[in-house]
Every structure is written in C-alpha cells, then in structure tokens.
Amino acid sequence: MKAIHDPHGVLAHGLAAIRSQYQVPAGFPPQVLEAATRAAARPLIDHADRSSVPFVTLDPATSTDLDQAFWIEPSGADLILQYAIADVAWFVDDGDAIDVEAWRRGTTIYLPDGKAGLYPPVLAEGAASLLPGGPRPAVIFTVRLRPDGEATLDSAERALIRSRAKLAYDAVTAADLPPAFAEFAARMDAAEKMRGAVRVDPPEQEVEALGDGRYGLAFRPLLPSEQHNAALSLAANLAIAAALQQAGTGLFRVMAGPTAKAMARLRSTAAGLGLDWPQSDDLKAFERTLDPTNPHHAAFMLAVRRAGNGAGYAPWIPGVTPWHEAISATYAHATAPLRRLADRHVIRATLAVANGKPVPDEVEDAFRRLPAVMAKADATSGVIERAVIDLAEVVMLQGREGERFAACVTDLDGESARVQLVDLPVITRVKLPGAAPGARVELRLDSADTASRRLIFAPTG
Template identity: 65%
Template sequence: MKTLADPANRLSHGLAAIRTRFQVPEGFSRAVLAAAEAAAARAPTGHIDRTDRHFVTLDPASATDLDQAFAVEAAGPDMLLHYAIADVAWFVDDGDPIDLEAWRRGTTFYLPDGKAGLYPPVLSEGAASLLPTGPRPAVIFTVRVTPDGAVHLDGAERAVIRSAAKLAYDSVRDTDLPPGFADLTARLQHAESRRGAARVDPPEQEVALRDDGSFALVFRPRLASEERNAALSLAANMAIADVLRAHQTGLFRVMAEPDDRAVARLRQTAVAFGLDWLPVATLAQFEATLDPGDPKQAAFMLAIRRAGQGASYQPFQPGIVPWHAAVAASYAHATAPLRRLADRYVIRATLAVANGQPVPEIVTAAFDKLPVVMARADAIGGQIDRAVIDLAEAVMLQGREGEVFAAIVTDADDRGARIQLCDLPIVTRLALRGAEPGDAVRVRLVSADPDRQRITFEPVV
C-alpha cells in the first residue's frame, strides 16, 4: 500500500465536501433514533431456539454490521447450509420512522472515514447485527447443496441464534471454519464454473484507512476467503430466487450479457494485451481463467466490467425469466438487509412462501416501487466511490505537476483513452487519439486539483 502524503489534511476536507455534494446523511433524526432505541429492546417472540447450532460470521475485520452467519451440516451425500440473516423486519415496522428513513436512503453509503448507515447503529451495529455478544433474532434459510453443487431451499424460519465467532477475511484459517465448509464451497464454486458464470471480480481501486490514521490508495484483490464466503451468499440467493419464481412473486437482480459488439471489442483488447483467448471459448469461460494478480489480466477484467450494461432490479413478470449474466442464473438479493432496503422485503416474501402463507400485500406493492429507489441509491453510491478515488488521486499527485509517468492503455473509444499508470494505482482518461488497448504511453501531469477531485494528463510525444 502507498500512504498518501496529505500534510494539509486535504483528504479529510475533500471527504467532507463529497458528503455535502452528494447529500450523504449525517446521523438520524430524533424520531428515528427514538424508534430504533425502542425497537432494539424488543424480545423475540415466535422465533425458534437455534442457539445450539454452531454459527459463525465471516466479514472484514472492522465490520460491525453483520448480516450473515452460517452453520454447515452433512445430510447423506448432500450438505445443508444453515444461513442465518439478520431479522431486520422484526425491528422495523411498515411505515414507522425507521422504515420511512430507510426508503429515503435505500442503501448504506460507505466512505473511507465512516459510513452513513441504512439503519441507526443501535440496530445495524447492535441489536440486529449478528455479533457474537449474545443471542440475536435471525431468519434462517436452509439451503440443500447436492454433490454437483445444485441448490434448493429446504426451508425458512425465524429463529434465535448465537454466533460462536466473528471471523475476519484477512486472518481466518480453515480450522476456524465449520467442518464441511471447504467441501460445501468447493461444490458451489465448481457449479459456478459448469454454469459458465462470470462472477470474477477484478482488483478494486479504493482508499483504505490505515491503523495510524493515514490513508492509502490501493488496488485490493479479493481474498480467497471473500470468494468462498460470497459463494454461500450466492447459493442462498439463487435458491431463494427459484422459490419466489415458482410462486410468481419476488424482486430479482438482473444483468444482461455484453452485446456482440462489446464482445468483439473485448477480443481486440485481449489481443492487444497478449492474452490467449481461444476462438471457441465464450467470454465467461475466458474470464474464469484470468488472474487478477497479473496487471494486464486485471486491466482486462476491468474492461469486461465496463463492457457490461450494469445490474438492476426487476419484479416478477409472468413469462419472463429474470437473468443475471455474471451469475448465469436467476438471482435475488436477500442476504444483506442491514445494508440494502430491498433485501428486507425479499426475506419477508421468502418466509411467507416457504411456510405456505400468502405474501403480504405491502411486500408485493414494494416490489414494484423498489427498482427505482434502489437504482437511485446504487447510482449515488457509485458516484461517491468514484469521487473518493478521484480525490485520493489528486491528493497523491499534488505537487508533482510536470512529472512524466509511464502508463498503459486499458481501453479506448471515441472519447479518448483510459490509462493505468504503471507505478501508481491510478486510472484516468486521456485525450489520446489512435490509441489501442495495450499501448505503452508516457504522460505528463498537467494538474492535480483536490478541491475539484480532478487530475489532468497530456501525452508526451
């Protein structure tokens, strides 16, 4: 990691400006906080006691808003994933102040110096979070995983659980995890490969807060523990989607395949990068072979992400199969209700249909309204993320105007070229005509303006 030199504290000032620019909420109103305090004191009723099961959580070390805990059980040749999800709906009533504020926000917004939560901390980091500090109400989805990795929802129930351990991505050991975890995740990941799923994430450009209070601008590849944990969430969300589709209800996460023109451009990009993409291999098959630790392959993975049409939410529609191209299956969001508004309603619908009950009308009505709310929240979150990166890049480069940097072109279109600096984790655009992906270029820094979150380069001829 490279620590940012920020003696004037421009990053903190810039983050405050970004919060103002995007109207990131600061705290909660007194009415919301009072309602949350009252809700946090509720004792679970109608919840089955499952505190005898060995549940654990697996998250970033610093996380306190824990949506998911899991336990694993053998069932003959099958494996059972008992996936406990924070029972947010137990604490939040339809139309109460907490609910209304959550509809205004849509999601939790994350910035390097802190987050703006979807729910007040007394719930999201306390009574509703699946922390190992005592019993918690949860919704348990029991997902049956066959030897070939196929998934089926065996049941859903409200239960009280007790997490035995808060495990962290960067320090977890296999011996910390429930017996059977490795077998379970291997089945799920093999099934992804057979489906042709392209759920391969490139390294993320991010601003990280270091232990000494300084910031670093980094490319952070996903850890193997994150991928294995994501496989559990994916399995539950696929099984839930199948159940909801069968009952002609639900809200689904959908994403179209890159079109033929985009795939043709990606094939040219692969040639420019010197990557061996066989003509008979699909994009999904090729992406699954890529190594995010290799700079050119990581750049190509970023190009694939940009070539897609983006994901969105879609309520159930008769005769239409909701499809997520990266997952290569129908898929719902149900496993992060502390951070995403939509998940609370998908969970409520799944609880109903899994137990032979009608889906509440207020949930069905929400499915029609949520796509717009979630699209707005996702867009704001993406804009915040990009603004934070732009700010960090400007702070890192301020004072180096006139310096020449080596770079590689990762993408090019009629607007110019997108370049990756070779020695710094910085990606930017350049007005460069005739550039091709894979071209090595030299660029001069013209300006670095933290106040405007903008850096400008010019090509060195």
Template identity: 60%
Template structure:
C-alpha cells in the first residue's frame, strides 16, 4: 500500500475490518510454507558467477522482499544498466504448492499495518530476496541506455550476484550509489519528456494525530532517490517489452488514455483546489507542472490517480501493438517477481528470447491465463486501497461533526452529487438537487463513522 502510511497504527480497528471484509489471508497454508523451506535450500546450478560485480539494492529502509539489485558501467557514451531480478522461477515450479497458491493470490497485498505475501517469507524475504550477506540467484538483464535515453536490451543471463549494500531511500548518499545513477535517471526522464509520457507519482498520505487528538493527513512527496530508482525499472521494462514484441511473444502492460468524462471531472477538481489549468493545456501537460511539495497540487496528483481508467495485461497478438498511454510506449512488467505473479513468466520468456531459445510452452500458456488472474488480484488490491483511503478520510473528519466545508461539485449521479472539499483532499457524496457540475456549495458534516468508512454531509448553501 503506497497510497497511505499509518506508522502509529492509529487506524488499527478500521484496518482489521477491511481485512475481514476483503478476506485478506493472515497466513499461508502449512504445505506452502513447507514447500518454501524445501525450495529455499536449492543451490543455484545454472547461474554464472557475477559475484565480483558491485551490486546494491535501493528500497524503503524496512523492506526485506528485495526484487532488484543493480550496478552501472560506461560503454563509450552509453550506460550499461545491469539489473538483477530475483530468480523466483528457480525456486518455484509450475504446479507445485508454491505456484498453486501464487496463482490464487496474484500479488502481494499491502495494507498500512502489514501485507499478505505472494510467496512465503522463507523465499520472499530470505532465500530469493536480493539481500546482502551471500550470493543469491538472479536473472540479470543488461540494458544499454543511450545519451538520448533510448534503451535496448543487450543480454539476459542467470547469475549468482552478491549485493554489497542494502541502501535506503531515506538515508542513501550519492557516493554510496553506482557511478552514473543520477545520469541514467536523467536520460530516462528526458526520453519520457520527448515521448509525451504522462506518469504520475503521487505523494504518500501519512496519518498522524495532532495535539488535540484529531487525525490529520500529511502528504509526503517522493524522495529524489525514489524517483531516480524508478527510472532503472522503467528502462528495463521498456527494453524487455521491445525485445518480446520483436520476438512475437510476451505479456504486456497496457493502459488507455483518460476518457473525456474523467478529464472533465478532474478540471472541476482542479477548480476546487484553486489550481489554474488553462483550457488549452492537456492533462498530460498539466501534470508536468504539478509540484508534490505543494499540498493542493499533491492532492490533485492523488485525484488523477483515482480518476484513471486502470492498466491491465494482454498477451501478444499478431498485428496488434500493445500500448501504455501513461508510458507513451509498449511496456511490460518483469522487475517485481516476488510481488507480482506475472513477472515470473515474463522473466522466463525474455531469458529464452535473449538467448535464442524457444519460450517454454508452459510460459506461453500462462500468458493466456495471466490477464484474468492479475485482473482479479488487482481489482481486489484496488478495492482495498480505496477502502483504506476512505477510512483515512473519514478518520480525518472524526470529531468535526457540525462543521461546515466549502466544496465543488465534480459530477452527478443517482446517489447524489460528487463533491471535492476545497480545503481537504476528500471526495464525498451529498444530496443536492438542482446543482450543476462545477458549482461551489457549502456542506455540513452530520456524521463521520470510521468503522463503516462513511461520511454524511448535508447541503447548507
């Protein structure tokens, strides 16, 4: 759950209700945990020795399920990104208990107070995780990044790597990172700008309690190290997608452009936050002007995220070019196999393609089944994320019953007018016959029920 942090467990009762409602599993079945212990003892035997290279990881300080490690070297004017990805397929075989359970889950499900792992911790946080302290099996993807930010997959190999350091976003220094890290990120960002990519990296919402005992929401923008680290994964995924598309195989991440209705609602939301969005400026262009350190603009970034039509997975189809509108490119997921089921199969496919081998039949078959399995998992995770954000919003207004708020009507439905409060990043519904979208109204909070995640407003003007 990257949309909300609750470091003091202030919302524990409400989160417990969400876990029960969405049947988030507390643990893995005993046979799955036993299979993980057996798999964790496997010794890598098909992996080249890359332990002489200075790989590092970069993640939140508390993370232990580390999918990626990296090192960078120069090749003339180009940069070579060696991106090591946890070799989950080395530990998990099709049809074994680990695999069967992973297909049921699809993803690791995150909540502010914990997570439900895709794979048991014996793998995801120990043997398969790219932690320091000994060689780990990985799939190393080497991507050539040109000065203009264009990328090309140079090679893929199974290798034993040894992370030299577990670096944290919160504390990392530039001199601890491989040379070329910031330059590589800048190249990728420049290429995104030229493509017209419209990615949004909204800030985290963090729940705190003020001196009066009221809940408050603090918006925390991404740290520079986080933004730069995301570029490494993006470069690799773009290069993998191109390689798979050329080979007429693969599983791709696709996303449509925001529809006209969503953009219209967002323009009204911008009005609520007193943001100047010129009529001639597209959503993609306006996004690039937003600053996560400015509360109103950060809140609008979160509104954009909630308004999106959503991404999905599609297998390769002859004559079709899969497209991800936010990336403005053909795109694939392969860099988080400890947390996403699909990535394990994409990695196996690109490993075969890059080495001139046929993609295994079981991988090709999985590409046909994965879109439905991942859609189910992502739908569940999306519902949980929305429920958690709703919980935080209701908690934020607890003890404020009777107070009035200014709001802008963003949409109309049978359930009432959809409103955006102008001074808080909160969306709600209110009965307001006769209003029109874009109209400013005043509402009074009648009740805020965190356990039901329900806000009850009435229109007063």
C-alpha cells in the first residue's frame, strides 16, 4: 500500500494487527525459498547482449525490486523507447514451487512498514531485479512514439542489460536522464488529452508529527519525475495491448466508468468541498482542472479513486474490444512482473507475438484463469489499504475527541449518511436523518479507537 507513509512508526502496533487479521504472509515456505535460490543461479544463456545501451532505472530511493530500466533516442520525428523489463519468467517455471506460491499471492502487498512480496527476495530484490551493474536478464520492448503520441511496438527480445544508475524520484536531475525524457512524457500527455483520458493520480498521504504526541495526514503531490516515468509504462502497455489484440490473444486491464450513483456522490462531494464543478463539464474535464497541492482538490481526487467501479482483467474474446475507461484505450499490464502475477504471462505472450511464434498453451490457459486470481488479490490489497487508511485517520484524530469538524454529505442510505470532512482527507458514516446530498454539516468527534480502527462522529445540532 503506497498511499500512506509512516516515517515515525506511529502506526506500528495497528499495522501488526492488520497483518495478523488479514494473514499477510511474513515470509515464504522453505521449499519456495530453496527453489528461488536454485533459480537465482540459473545460467543466462538465451539473451542477446545489449549491455552497451545506457539503461537507467527511476524509482523511490529505497526500492530494490526494480522492474523497469529505460533509454530513449530520437529516430527522425519519432522517439524510440527501449524499455527493459525484469525477465521473471527466466527464473520461474510453470508449476514449480515459486510459480505455485505466486499464483496463491497474486500481487505484492504493500504496507507502510514493509511489503509481502510476490516472489522471494533472492529473486525480486536480487537476481531478477534490474539493479545497477549486471549483467541482468530482461525483456526489452522497443516502443516507437510518434509526434502525435501514438505508441506502437517495434520489437521484443530477451537481452542482458547493465543499468548505469539507480535514480531516485526525489533526487534525479534532467542531466541524469535521456535528453528526450520530458519530451516523451509531453507527447503522451498530449495524446491522453486528445482521446479524453484522465489518469487520477491523487497525492500520497504521509503521517506527520505535529508535536505534543499528535499526528496528522499530509498530502504529498507526485513529483514531475514520477509523472514522467509513469508515461513510459503507459506507452509500453498501450503498445503491447494493441499488438496482442491484433494477434487475437492477451490479457487486458479493463475498467468501466463510475455509476450514476457514484457520479451523484461525486457532485455532492465537490459541492461540499466548495469546488466549482460546472454542470456542463463531465468528470474528466473537471479532473483536468484539479491542483493536487490544494487540500480540497486532493481530497476530491481521493474521492474519485474510491468512486470508480474498480479495474479488472479480461482475456481476449473474439469480437470484443477490451476497454479501460480512465485511459480511454485498450490497455494491458506488462511492466511490473516482480509485483503482479499477470504481467509475467503477458510478457511471455508479447515475446511470442512480436517474434512470429505461437503463444504457449500454458500462457493461453493462464489468461483464462488469471482474471479470478487477480480479482481476489486486488480485493485483498484493497481491504488492507482501507484498513491502513482507517488506522491512519484514527491516529490522526486521537486526542481530538470533543472537537467539531465541518463536513459535507456525499450520499445517503436511509438515516445513515456518508460524509467527507471538509478540511481533512477523512470519509466516514454518521446518522443524519433528513440530510441531503451536498449539505454542509457540523460533526463532533466522540471516539477515535485504534483497536477497532473506527471513528465515531455525531451531529452537533
């Protein structure tokens, strides 16, 4: 769970309880660790030598499970992205102990005090990670980006690479990056606007010390380096999705837009937060006007993320165009195989398609089984994320019992109202008979219980 950072460790006891309640794995079974140790020593014998390409990685400073390395060069009016992705499939065989455990987990689970990885550290933070030096095995996707921002897949190959530098979001400079890095992101941004897409990137939340044993939740907007880096993954995933769709195979990330009820709730939330959302503007147009450094805008961005139907996975079906509403395109996940089970199989299919080979039967079978497995894993991650947010909200408001808070009503369920605090990123439920969506109300905090991770508010009137 990447949305909340806890540098002071004030959530430690509550996080331990969450790990226990949701049975977050604390490690790996011995047979999985033994298999991973053997796999890490596997000779690298089926990879082209691309160690002369000056690849770099760009991640949070503390990350060691590095999925992606990149380099960008011009080709006439086009930009060529060489995107090296960790070759997890080189180390993991269908049906081996590592694979079976990965299918059980589905994804890496993130919490503020650490993660429960999809693969053992000897692979995810060692042999398979694209750490500096090398050589490291990777699958290089060569993605061509036209001036209008259309991304196409030129080729895919297994290769050995040497990353020149492990760059960090908060310290990277333009001189560290390929000269065309910002231009690549600008083309992708322009293309997104042209097709009406909006990526909701709400700011991250951090627990900050306020003194006197009190804590708050502060917003940290994404850095430009993070946003630009995300454009590389987006381009590759769009190009890969198009190639797989054309070949009649693949696994796609799909998402419908918010329901009418969710849209009404968002309208009410915007009104309660004092945001001017013209009736003539749809949600995507309004989102493009939001400033993540504004706390009220940031709170609304979080509300948008919570309002969606949620994304899922779907295999290729003849005659059906898989669609991701937020991206306004056909989209796949192929760029984070150390963190998501599905990506490893999409990469294998893309390697086959790009080189004119049939997709292995094991991969086609995986595409049929993965939607249910990934849905379960995503649901578990979502429940844990919600529990962490609830815990952080309680810690933030402990000691403020009796205080009054302005809130807005977002929707109703009988006498129970969902409310958003106006000045804090907190959503809760309160009994408010007769309340109307969009109404401003004043609430009193009666209880902030860390054991139950529950806030209890009551109307003051």
